[in-house]
Amino acid sequence: MRTTEENVCARDGCGWTTEHVWVADMALPTSYCSDACADFDWLRRCLDALELTADVIALYGNLRGVADVLDARTDPTQIGALIDD
Ligand SMILES: [Zn+2]
Numbered sequence: 228m229r230t231t232e233e234n235v236c237a238r239d240g241c242g243w244t245t246e247h248v249w250v251a252d253m254a255l256p257t258s259y260c261s262d263a264c265a266d267f268d269w270l271r272r273c274l275d276a277l278e279l280t281a282d283v284i285a286l287y288g289n290l291r292g293v294a295d296v297l298d299a300r301t302d303p304t305q306i307g308a309l310i311d312d
Pocket residue numbers: 236237238241242243259260261264303
């Protein structure tokens with residue numbers, strides 16, 4: 228049995244519960260509430276892997292702005308994927 232805490236989105240500061248994806252007729256839990264949060268953490272990991280230059284510091288600032296927008300959602304599906312496939 229999963230606890231409520233395990234069902235919370237993996238992005239820091241996000242309180243929405245995780246979504247499920249359908250794989251072979253099974254609803255499998257994901258780590259994030261939405262594509263937006265999953266994309267956000269992917270972008271953050273990309274920045275973490277870069278050398279900390281003035282440009283990268285500016286990008287971290289932009290990402291904080293995105294986090295503020297995500298944190299202000301009243302529904303996790305309000306904002307779609309941040310990255311186009
Ligand atoms: Zn989330």
